[in-house]
Amino acid sequence: xxxxxxxxxxxxxxxxxxxxxxxxxxxxxxxxxxxxxxxxxxxxxxxxxxxxxxxxxxxxxxxxxxxxxxxxxxxxxxxxxxxxxxxxxxxxxxxxxxxxxxxxxxxxxxxxxxxxxxxxxxxxxxxxxxxxxxxxxxxxxxxxxxxxxxxxxxxxxxxxxxxxxxxxxxxxxxxxxxxxxxxxxxxxxxxxxxxxxxxxxxxxxxxxxxxxxxxxxxxxxxxxxxxxxxxxxxxxxxxxxxxxxxxxxxxxxxxxxxxxxxxxxxxxxxxxxxxxxxxxxxx
Numbered sequence: 001x002x003x004x005x006x007x008x009x010x011x012x013x014x015x016x017x018x019x020x021x022x023x024x025x026x027x028x029x030x031x032x033x034x035x036x037x038x039x040x041x042x043x044x045x046x047x048x049x050x051x052x053x054x055x056x057x058x059x060x061x062x063x064x065x066x067x068x069x070x071x072x073x074x075x076x077x078x079x080x081x082x083x084x085x086x087x088x089x090x091x092x093x094x095x096x097x098x099x100x101x102x103x104x105x106x107x108x109x110x111x112x113x114x115x116x117x118x119x120x121x122x123x124x125x126x127x128x129x130x131x132x133x134x135x136x137x138x139x140x141x142x143x144x145x146x147x148x149x150x151x152x153x154x155x156x157x158x159x160x161x162x163x164x165x166x167x168x169x170x171x172x173x174x175x176x177x178x179x180x181x182x183x184x185x186x187x188x189x190x191x192x193x194x195x196x197x198x199x200x201x202x203x204x205x206x207x208x209x210x211x212x213x214x215x216x217x218x219x220x221x222x223x224x225x226x227x228x229x230x231x232x233x234x235x236x237x238x239x240x241x242x243x244x245x246x247x248x249x250x251x252x253x254x255x256x257x258x259x260x261x262x263x264x265x266x267x268x269x270x271x272x273x274x275x276x277x278x279x280x281x282x283x
Contacts, residue, residue, distance in 0.1 A: 003047065009044070014277050019082075022283075029096050032262075033183070034070065034246055036250060050066060051143065051144075071106050072105060123156025123157070125148075126158075132145050148178075151179060163202065180242055188257060209238075212240055250276070253272070
């Protein structure tokens with residue numbers, strides 16, 4: 001897939017946020033907060049840094065792979081896939097509706113292009129990505145595997161089994177990212193179960209760890225992914241700790257966990273869309 005210009009990517013970011021809000025509002029269900037916070041990551045990955053093909057093949061041979069572990073933020077992924085041509089943007093209007101390919105959590109039985117594994121059962125995505133990365137190495141495929149996790153998800157035990165496994169087996173074609181927004185469904189991560197020094201923990205397990213202080217700045221995200229790619233092939237997996245703001249772009253959704261999993265009403269949708277310029281066409 002050809003890379004887009006920075007101006008094109010900047011034009012996409014408010015549009016993806018508009019898509020997210022309209023999708024969740026239409027079915028009155030879903031997770032807008034984390035989705036809004038991760039827009040720059042998805043736009044940077046699909047628009048600039050990942051070698052991917054909209055002529056979707058499940059085996060992903062010869063192309064980079066992406067796995068979403070925190071599958072509840074599916075709206076941002078679906079919007080990104082549609083905006084980059086995996087399926088028509090009009091299909092976004094079917095989100096979470098009966099017989100839709102756009103389930104609340106990504107699934108494979110509907111054969112939606114871009115989705116290679118069902119996700120949303122937290123803690124599993126890192127294991128899946130490691131398996132895919134090892135398969136690429138065994139097949140002589142030099143492509144990269146990416147995975148996104150949530151920070152609250154780090155409270156799951158399977159994450160740490162996978163975290164031990166990857167460095168031990170020199171899975172050095174893997175870039176994992178944690179959406180470090182400090183919020184989860186029941187409150188702040190620190191109040192529910194503190195992660196303490198997450199950087200030190202992953203480094204102790206043998207990972208190369210990078211910190212991204214502003215995951216809602218597109219240029220910073222692109223630069224950090226490039227930095228991570230430069231560390232591949234050195235015998236260790238790479239982790240990016242990406243600080244974002246849940247609900248970014250909509251002032252009344254930011255700085256709180258409350259918009260983790262609720263939909264805006266009509267008035268709130270209108271107010272939110274008013275903060276996001278409509279540069280491209282809504283679906």
